[in-house]
Structure formats: structure tokens, C-alpha cells
Amino acid sequence: MAQGWLxxxxxxxxxxxxxxxxxxxxxxxxxxxxxxLSPVVGPIERLAYRALRVRPDDGxxxxxxxxxxxxxxxLFWIALYLILRTQGIHPFNPEEFHSGPWDLSFxxxxxxxxxxxxxxxxxxTTLSYFSQMAGLAVQNFVSAAVGIAVLVALIRGIAARxxxxxxxxxxxxxxxxxxxxxxxxxxxxxxxxxxxVIQNLGGSTVVHTLTGxxxxxxxxxxxxxxxxxxxxxxxxGFFNVNSSYPFENPTGLSNFVEMxxxxxxxxxxTYTYGRMVGSQRQGWAIFSAxxxxxxxxxxxxxxxxxxxxxxxxxxxLETHAFDGSTGGNLEGKEQRFGIADSSLFTAVTTATSxxxxxxxxxxxxxLGGAVPFSNLALSEVIFGGVGSGLYTxxxxxxxxxxxxxxxxxxxxxxLGKKIGAREIKLVSLGVLVTPLMxxxxxxxAAATDLGKRSLYAGVNPQGFxxxxxxxxxxxxxxxxxxxxxxxxxxxxxxxxxxxYGITFADLLGGVVLIGSRFLPILFVLALAGALAGKKVSPxxxxxxxxxxxxxxxxLIGIVILVGALTFFPALLLGPIVQSLTTRxx
Amino acid sequence: MRKDLIxxxxxxxxxxxxxxxxxxxxxxxxxxxxxPGKADGSLVEVDGKVVGSRLIGQEFKGRGYFHPxxxxxxxxxxxxxxxxVGPNSVEGREVVRENLASYLALEKPFDRxxxxxxxxxxxxxxxxxxxxxxxxxxxxxIQAHRIAAARKLPLGEVEDLIAANTDGRAFGLLGEPGVNVxxxxxxxDKEAPLR
Numbered sequence: 039m040a041q042g043w044l045x046x047x048x049x050x051x052x053x054x055x056x057x058x059x060x061x062x063x064x065x066x067x068x069x070x071x072x073x074x075l076s077p078v079v080g081p082i083e084r085l086a087y088r089a090l091r092v093r094p095d096d097g098x099x100x101x102x103x104x105x106x107x108x109x110x111x112x113l114f115w116i117a118l119y120l121i122l123r124t125q126g127i128h129p130f131n132p133e134e135f136h137s138g139p140w141d142l143s144f145x146x147x148x149x150x151x152x153x154x155x156x157x158x159x160x161x162x163t164t165l166s167y168f169s170q171m172a173g174l175a176v177q178n179f180v181s182a183a184v185g186i187a188v189l190v191a192l193i194r195g196i197a198a199r200x201x202x203x204x205x206x207x208x209x210x211x212x213x214x215x216x217x218x219x220x221x222x223x224x225x226x227x228x229x230x231x232x233x234x235v236i237q238n239l240g241g242s243t244v245v246h247t248l249t250g251x252x253x254x255x256x257x258x259x260x261x262x263x264x265x266x267x268x269x270x271x272x273x274x275g276f277f278n279v280n281s282s283y284p285f286e287n288p289t290g291l292s293n294f295v296e297m298x299x300x301x302x303x304x305x306x307x308t309y310t311y312g313r314m315v316g317s318q319r320q321g322w323a324i325f326s327a328x329x330x331x332x333x334x335x336x337x338x339x340x341x342x343x344x345x346x347x348x349x350x351x352x353x354x355l356e357t358h359a360f361d362g363s364t365g366g367n368l369e370g371k372e373q374r375f376g377i378a379d380s381s382l383f384t385a386v387t388t389a390t391s392x393x394x395x396x397x398x399x400x401x402x403x404x405l406g407g408a409v410p411f412s413n414l415a416l417s418e419v420i421f422g423g424v425g426s427g428l429y430t431x432x433x434x435x436x437x438x439x440x441x442x443x444x445x446x447x448x449x450x451x452x453l454g455k456k457i458g459a460r461e462i463k464l465v466s467l468g469v470l471v472t473p474l475m476x477x478x479x480x481x482x483a484a485a486t487d488l489g490k491r492s493l494y495a496g497v498n499p500q501g502f503x504x505x506x507x508x509x510x511x512x513x514x515x516x517x518x519x520x521x522x523x524x525x526x527x528x529x530x531x532x533x534x535x536x537x538y539g540i541t542f543a544d545l546l547g548g549v550v551l552i553g554s555r556f557l558p559i560l561f562v563l564a565l566a567g568a569l570a571g572k573k574v575s576p577x578x579x580x581x582x583x584x585x586x587x588x589x590x591x592x593l594i595g596i597v598i599l600v601g602a603l604t605f606f607p608a609l610l611l612g613p614i615v616q617s618l619t620t621r622x623x
Numbered sequence: 624m625r626k627d628l629i630x631x632x633x634x635x636x637x638x639x640x641x642x643x644x645x646x647x648x649x650x651x652x653x654x655x656x657x658x659p660g661k662a663d664g665s666l667v668e669v670d671g672k673v674v675g676s677r678l679i680g681q682e683f684k685g686r687g688y689f690h691p692x693x694x695x696x697x698x699x700x701x702x703x704x705x706x707x708v709g710p711n712s713v714e715g716r717e718v719v720r721e722n723l724a725s726y727l728a729l730e731k732p733f734d735r736x737x738x739x740x741x742x743x744x745x746x747x748x749x750x751x752x753x754x755x756x757x758x759x760x761x762x763x764x765i766q767a768h769r770i771a772a773a774r775k776l777p778l779g780e781v782e783d784l785i786a787a788n789t790d791g792r793a794f795g796l797l798g799e800p801g802v803n804v805x806x807x808x809x810x811x812d813k814e815a816p817l818r
Contacts, residue, residue, distance in 0.1 A: 044796070045796060090633045179638070228657070231662055259650070279751060283703060350748070353715075355744065364745070369719075401708050500711065
């Protein structure tokens with residue numbers, strides 16, 4: 039395992055080294071300063087303002103900002119749904135796929151709009167290249183930009199002094215896209231292509247194998263979509279098996295780059311935060327809390343996967359490592375990633391709200407599978423999605439300030455701003471709405487016959503895990519899956535002939551996706567507005583510090599406490615039962 | 624509200640064109656020029672005929688070829704899915720049990736010292752993609768005995784071919800080494816064709 043730990047340590051070191059430069063760059067982008075790309079991108083930016091009739095200097099209060107965001111998202115929802123419903127008439131459709139069922143389109147549209155990329159469908163068997171490029175990949179950019187914009191608005195609210203405006207939504211979206219997401223994706227796509235990720239528009243290739251059989255290889259514009267899929271913490275694979283498919287992730291190096299793309303923005307944003315509120319220590323405190331939880335998750339999943347599964351041991355398989363063999367639970371994993379890189383990817387993709395996978399989650403060991411569960415149950419605050427991870431974590435920070443203040447009898451205040459009843463109400467709503475939607479929907483699906491049709495493993499702990507994970511993943515906008523769970527039946531793949539959706543799962547999932555993305559966003563923007571208007575009072579003796587190890591410890595405690603209180607009973611019935619037993623069922 | 628609608632509609636059109644058409648076509652253009660073979664799927668040709676992709680595993684049967692890892696998808700390159708075998712599932716036990724038995728039945732006659740506890744995990748578990756192009760070095764070294772017998776090659780020569788067709792870790796650090804089954808079998812066919 040030493041080699042595996044070394045890889046994990048190197049990855050962590052590279053992420054750590056990137057936090058500061060990336061954080062500074064993003065802070066400059068968010069505060070309208072010049073960066074090295076300005077000479078090239080500046081003219082395009084100004085052109086975009088003219089074309090979209092945006093006056094970038096018009097500050098918006100939180101209501102105006104929220105209204106722009108909602109209108110923008112609603113229009114894109116309609117556009118994506120229409121693209122998916124009219125697939126048959128678009129260009130770039132070499133396999134001549136027609137549209138899938140409407141309820142699946144509803145789920146998929148809601149899924150990509152919310153930065154989730156939960157997928158009931160398999161990309162290569164149902165979607166044209168046009169739907170992937172101009173439909174889904176556009177949302178990979180846009181939904182990521184929306185998440186970052188909301189965070190930036192909240193940071194401005196925290197940093198402002200008795201102000202109304204929290205920025206201009208349109209300007210934020212354009213600058214985030216032009217200065218961050220598009221250029222990095224472009225470069226990353228080419229790096230991935232250098233490793234063998236495909237990028238073409240020609241349609242599938244039929245090959246005649248050495249043993250006389252034929253094999254049809256699905257093709258497509260994968261590298262361009264792969265880059266933003268990871269950079270935007272989206273996670274929706276071009277192929278059904280996502281980043282385990284060699285055309286999406288062919289080498290150890292491409293795997294490393296993909297994990298780095300996932301973490302670079304969420305980790306860098308903590309530094310951006312510190313810079314924008316005028317205290318780097320505040321940013322590092324939040325980074326530390328995230329890093330501790332992250333490393334703990336990696337360690338557990340790696341150790342568990344290296345151990346192997348009860349099913350394998352009972353079949354008589356030795357799962358120890360020896361010269362030339364990784365050992366461990368390699369079911370549902372790829373040889374080129376082995377146990378260590380599959381485990382690390384699993385932790386990275388679930389700590390953030392990415393949901394891309396390079397191994398099959400349903401085949402994880404019980405304890406290993408409990409790590410994705412926990413990461414999701416902790417509301418995706420361990421780095422989390424681009425923007426959404428940090429804005430959710432900031433809700434927990436304010437909650438921790440409030441609870442800490444109550445414990446020691448001090449007036450809760452954060453960065454010089456008094457936390458009042460309105461703020462705490464908004465924080466509580468923002469923190470609790472997602473768990474509420476998850477528990478109600480997964481309970482509904484588990485308790486009724488309507489939900490049973492989606493199960494693969496049947497009515498047992500594994501089936502319970504599938505069901506809970508499905509709604510946990512959609513609710514937290516992650517998108518990874520215990521992939522046996524389905525909302526789409528496709529009897530004749532490739533193609534949508536005879537395919538139909540499981541309406542209950544598709545619609546329930548769609549509602550959970552939308553609700554648990556946009557309700558918290560509205561609460562966060564309202565909070566940004568409330569904080570922006572407050573006066574800043576200087577820190578006194580009575581101020582609880584929020585930049586020292588004690589606070590980091592308190593913050594971690596609050597995050598775990600809320601997650602555990604909400605989800606522990608449900609987790610007991612699924613992954614925990616499985617990790618405690620060697621019985622098969 | 625009206626202003627938001629107008630800007631929003633314009634944004635949907637402009638961004639769909641820019642991010643959904645211009646960006647992927649630009650990446651396609653550059654990738655096709657700079658990495659032409661890779662952008663098209665790292666296809667392998669023999670005598671002008673495409674026989675597969677070096678990145679996509681394919682089925683090999685018979686005594687004379689190295690065998691890839693088990694696949695739940697029949698090594699499909701256009702309909703992919705996970706096997707979704709759970710850690711505590713009866714199905715999982717049966718899959719491993721059967722794969723273990725058939726692996727031993729195939730290899731043990733050629734590698735007399737082979738026992739159950741020397742069978743590497745990759746040989747009997749299903750890969751994630753269903754088309755894992757690699758097997759572990761340990762797996763290849765066991766199969767080498769069978770190949771040497773079938774192709775009447777010295778074992779050492781087969782082992783040299785294995786080493787030559789092993790993809791190591793990137794920078795000696797990232798990922799796990801794997802033996803590329805298609806390339807290895809192609810090398811074998813070139814070196815000592817089956818008659």
C-alpha cells in the first residue's frame with residue numbers, strides 16, 4: 039500500500055500547491071481586475087456585454103440578482119428540454135438516435151441544469167453528439183458558472199459595508215465563463231486528448247478483432263466534454279460507465295489530471311474567499327476543515343477496498359497484494375487505476391459534488407461504500423461543488439458561530455457582522471431543505487411499490503442503499519450512483535427503440551434535483567443581501583475567533599453533527615449493515 | 624423582468640452556440656491536427672485492416688492468446704454498463720467462484736505450481752468498463768506458461784514480450800502497471816504465428 043499512499047500524498051501536495059495561485063487568479067476575476075488573459079479575453083468580454091445588452095456596472099441587490107438567476111436557469115431548462123425532445127432533427131447524429139422518453143428527458147434536463155449530472159440513461163446508447171455538445175456540455179459550463187456566481191455574491195455580501203448591491207449576475211456569469219471555465223477546459227481537453235481521450239465527430243467504428251469477431255467502438259467529441267465535466271464538478275459521462283471507460287480516462291496520468299480538475303476550483307475558492315474578505319486565515323481555516331474530512335474519507339475507502347469483499351473471500355479468492363497484483367476488491371475497477379487511484383477518485387468525486395466515477399460504486403465494499411454515503415450526507419461541503427461547496431460550508435460556518443456563541447455566552451458575530459434572527463433562519467433553511475427533500479423522497483420510494491421497480495439488488499440492504507443513494511445523490515447535486523438503481527428501461531440498446539422511463543423515479547428525482555439546488559441558492563442570496571446591509575463593528579474582546587484551530591474543530595463537529603443526526607438511522611439500514619456482516623443476501 | 628427575459632434569451636442562444644458548437648469544434652480541430660491517431664480512438668491496424676483500439680479490450684478465446692479480464696458487457700464498445708455486483712451478494716460470490724474455477728482449469732495444466740491463492744484478483748473480477756485493456760503483470764506471467772506451450776516458444780521469450788507490452792505507471796508514479804492484452808497478442812502473432 040506504500041505506493042498507493044505515495045500517489046495520494048503527491049496528489050494532495052499538488053492540490054495544496056495550486057490553492058494560492060488559483061485562488062488569487064479567481065479573486066481578480068471576481069473583482070473585475072486585470073489578469074494575464076485580459077488582452078485576449080477583454081475584447082470578447084466587451085462584445086458579450088454588448089450582444090447580451092448587459093451593463094456590467096449596474097449593481098443588483100439580492101432580489102434582482104436572484105431574479106436574473108432564476109430567469110436565466112428557467113430559459114436554459116426549456117432550451118435543454120427542447121433539444122432533448124427534438125433530437126432526431128439535429129445535426130451531428132451519426133447513429134440516428136431519436137429522442138428518448140419524455141420523463142427521462144425531464145429528469146436529465148433537471149439533472150444537468152442543477153450541476154448534478156445524475157444519469158438514468160447511457161450517453162453512447164441514447165444521445166446524439168449534438169445533444170451531448172450543445173445540450174448537456176453547455177449546461178456543464180453554465181450550471182458551474184451559476185454555482186460560482188452565487189458564492190461570489192455571498193462573499194460580497196459578507197465583505198460589504200452597509201451596501202445594497204451584491205454584484206451583477208450577468209457580468210459574473212460572463213467573466214466566470216470567459217476567464218476561468220472556457221480557457222481551462224480548452225487546455226485540459228487537449229491534455230486529455232494527448233493521453234488518448236477521443237475527440238471526433240465521425241460516428242462509431244466497426245473493427246474486426248483478431249479472433250474473427252466484430253466490435254463496434256462508440257466515438258464522439260469526448261475530450262471537450264470530459265474537461266468541463268470535471269472542472270465544473272458536473273460528472274456526467276459521455277459514456278455510460280463514465281471515467282472508467284478508456285476513451286474517457288485512458289491512463290494513470292489522465293486519471294490524475296481528471297482528479298485535479300475536480301478539486302482545483304473548489305479548493306482554490308477557499309483562498310479566494312480569504313482574499314475577498316480581507317483575511318487569508320479565514321480561508322485557510324475553512325480549507326483545513328475540508329481537508330481533514332477529505333483525508334479521513336480517502337483513508338477509510340482505500341483501506342476498505344484493499345481488504346476485499348465478503349463475497350470474494352467466501353468464493354475462495356485471496357485478496358492480498360503480491361508482486362504484480364494489486365490485490366483488494368478489483369470488482370468494478372480498472373487495472374490501470376488499481377485500488378489506490380480508484381479509491382482516491384471515489385473520495386474526490388463524492389466529497390465534491392462531481393459524481394464522475396472511475397469505478398463501479400455498487401461494487402464497493404460495505405465500508406468503502408459508506409464513504410460516498412457520508413460525503414453526500416455531509417451536504418457536499420468537503421470542497422463540494424464549484425461555488426456550491428463553499429457557499430454551503432459558509433452556512434455551516436455561520437451556524438458554528440451561532441452555536442459557539444451560545445455555548446460561551448457571546449453575541450454571535452462573523453467578520454464583524456452581528457448574526458441576527460433573520461440570518462439564522464436563512465442559514466437553517468439553507469442547511470435543512472436538502473436533507474428534508476432527500477429523506478422524504480427516498481422514504482417515499484422505499485415505502486411504496488412505485489419505487490421498487492427501480493431497484494436492481496431487490497428488497498435487501500443493498501437495494502436500500504441503491505434507493506437511498508439515488509435520492510441522496512440527486513438531492514446533493516452529486517450525480518454518482520449505485521448504478522443498479524434505474525429510471526429508464528432500454529430493451530434494444532444502442533438506440534431508444536422501445537425504451538421507456540420509470541415515470542415515478544424520473545419525476546420524483548427531477549423535483550428533488552430542482553428543489554434542492556434552487557431553494558438553497560435563494561436562501562443563500564437572501565443571506566447575502568441581509569449581510570450586505572449590515573454595519574461592520576470592530577472585533578473586540580468578546581469576539582469569538584473564526585480563524586484558529588478551535589474553530590476549525592468546532593466547524594467539523596457541527597458539519598458531522600448535522601449530517602449524523604439527519605442520516606445516521608438511514609445509513610444504518612444500508613452500508614453500515616453491509617460492512618458489519620459477512621453474510622450474503 | 625422584461626430586461627432579464629431579453630438578456631436571458633440572448634444568453635441562451637449565444638452561449639449555446641459558443642459553448643456548445645464553437646468550443647467543441649475548436650477542440651476537435653486542434654486535437655485532430657495535433658493528436659490525430661489518439662483523437663480517433665488509438666486504432667490499431669494490421670495489414671491495412673483495423674483490428675481494434677489499443678485502449679479498448681476485446682475478447683480473446685483459445686489456448687494461443689492471452690485472455691483479458693472478465694467482462695459483464697461482452698467487451699462491448701458501444702453499449703457499456705457496470706456489472707453492479709454488490710459486496711455481499713450471492714451473485715458476486717458465484718461470479719468469482721466460477722471465474723476462479725475456469726481460470727485454474729485453463730492455466731494449471733501449464734503452470735503446475737499454480738494454486739488458488741496465487742490467482743491475481745484482476746483475473747477473476749469484472750472490470751468497471753467491461754473493456755479493460757489491461758491485465759496485471761502477475762496474471763500475464765501465469766498465462767505465459769500456456770502461451771509458451773501453445774506457440775512453442777521459450778517461456779523467457781514470452782516473458783520478454785510481456786515486459787515490452789506493459790504500460791508502466793506515468794512518471795513511474797501514477798496509476799498501476801498493466802499489460803496491454805491486444806498489443807501483446809499482436810506481438811505474439813508477429814513473433815510466432817499460430818499455425
